[in-house]
Amino acid sequence: MADQVLEELWATKDSIAKEQGYSIDRLAAFFMKKQVNRQIAEVGEKVAKPKQPPEIKQVEF
Numbered sequence: 499m500a501d502q503v504l505e506e507l508w509a510t511k512d513s514i515a516k517e518q519g520y521s522i523d524r525l526a527a528f529f530m531k532k533q534v535n536r537q538i539a540e541v542g543e544k545v546a547k548p549k550q551p552p553e554i555k556q557v558e559f
Contacts, residue, residue: 514528
């Protein structure tokens, strides 16, 4: 029984890694996004969109 659980877990891990091109950066972003989505679902509220940085105007001297 335990072997089946581990095999399924490893298969899932391998599938996600393959989908993300085995990139550690893409894997981290994928799991962070999933975590945020889970937190939103648990709390039942939306996360505010990040504000855009102010436009930088070029100043002539």
